[in-house]
Amino acid sequence: MTSTKTLFTTLALATVAGFSLAACSGAKEKYASASPADAAAARPVVGTAMIVRDTVIDAIIDASGVAEPIQQATLSTKLMGTVTAVLVHEGDAVRAGQTLLRIDARDLTAKAAQVGASIAEAHAMEREAATHAARIRALYADSAATRAQLDAAETGLARADAGLRAAQAALGELEAMRSYATVTAPFGGVVTSRAVDPGAFAAPGAPLITVQDGSTLRISVSAAGDAVRALERGQTLTATIDGVPVSAVIEGVVPAGVGNLFTVNATVANRAGQYRTGSAAVVSIPVAREHAVLVPNAAIVREGDLTGVIVRSATGDDRRWVRLGVSTATHTAVSSGLKAGETIMVPNAAAR
Template structure:
């Protein structure tokens, strides 16, 4: 084994020397080689174009639109009318005249209590009234023939009035055993059944008028002088994704909340299909006014700059000019330009990172009248 070690070492040294010679030969320049640079050839630019080549960009024309001044808030839908029906007297439920969730008309009987006693009292009151009327007519006839005194006639008249009052009272007692709908609406889900004994004031069923709904919301007090009854607003809700429901301001609370410095407003909206229900959370957009011919640009045209400023690249005769702008409202991917641009100007919407002030541009799919740099 020791006799072979010098041979192995010699082979390794020869191999290393060969690799070193190959590496030296590969790094030497060769005349006419494919990798040799040509004398006088201009250097290639990194994107395939020269330093002064036009930059490909996309543009848009500044448009004039009518914008609405608005304010957003959140609110909750409430019924136009809402009541929990309760009996005025204690009694046993004799009949329920509605089905859960059913629409009912004003005056419809919803719940009847056992009224056997009240009906008997009514019958007694009618009999007493009939007797009192007969006695009064008889006394009146006798008084006309001078057989009775004036006091007898007055006494008969008083008894007649008492009998009439007793009849009215019996009718009122009987009416209180029937619970009727005070307005058109939809009844809720009952928690009582026929035969249940209920006390006066117990909750029986809720009745909601939801053909028209109201929405209550609050706005900061600084908007107090800009809101008024009759203003239009839009509602949106997760219950109706993508839908916009029109509503109208109905009332403004005269009292400003001293804790939150907010004013409460109520608006009303039609709900003919009953798709919305009381208690639903909604987003409110109140339109305070409209402004015509407002210049707007796509959001993509704006480039942020230091100092909380923004600018755009305006295209003039195939070249761009950096223009600082002041913006206003944002609506559906467009931004109002308060200062810096006018309607009809052309601005870059894509490719701003490759631009500098005064750079030449090639416009992809240029609108009519927009110059291209060749």
């Protein structure tokens, strides 16, 4: 009996010891499996506590487009001739009126000399006709000339005057053609394309040089009619260019010519040239108003693709993963994972 009792006691003690060892082992494994992120979330966060509120915000749709310069010109000429000089290269900044390219116009110079001689001859004929007409008028007044002679003199003067005007007009036309021998910048900007080199043959209408003024960019996007119904010229919208937030001012809303789509044109100031022309752009178009919980951007914590906030409760600070909505330069809407009335922490800059 004694040995049996002792055996049961020994087994019982061994069982209790086994459970104790298992519990200790489980506790060790639990603490060992705790991630550094969980440990960090368990510690009180140094920062500013704030209670989030229910806020009415604009529901938006994002429309994609391209940021293009408002002013862009591909320059050509009406002349047919050899390019004698190209004074700029791609990337050069130019001012309005600056000479960019010259074309051989020696034949026009020769014609200008001929037209100049014609004008001189027309001037001489006009003076002779005026003198003759004045003489006939005097004779007619003294009844020494007939009415037919006076009419002929007046007609000759009119023809001489018309000939002079025609010669002067020919000179003006020739000077206009000679001006096409020098290609100048129509506005200040940057040369983005140089299509010819000295010695190349320039044909009328063929592209020679492209100049682009990127000081103001235009973003054109398409949206459905319901989305643009409330938009007005001069209204400011939130947009991004290459992911950088910008303010875009509506220039106009016009039918796109395809179904129920409309084109929204919005301009962005780019005086400093900080945004590159041709960059991808997104315009946020407000379509309705809805309730949302807004949090400061500084309160958002990120880990890979996950986004969250630090929620303070009676049991301590806890990191909570949330889903984010629309964002501005200062705040972001939380679409799920956080309720109005909860307290979040905005960590100090040193604590992030």
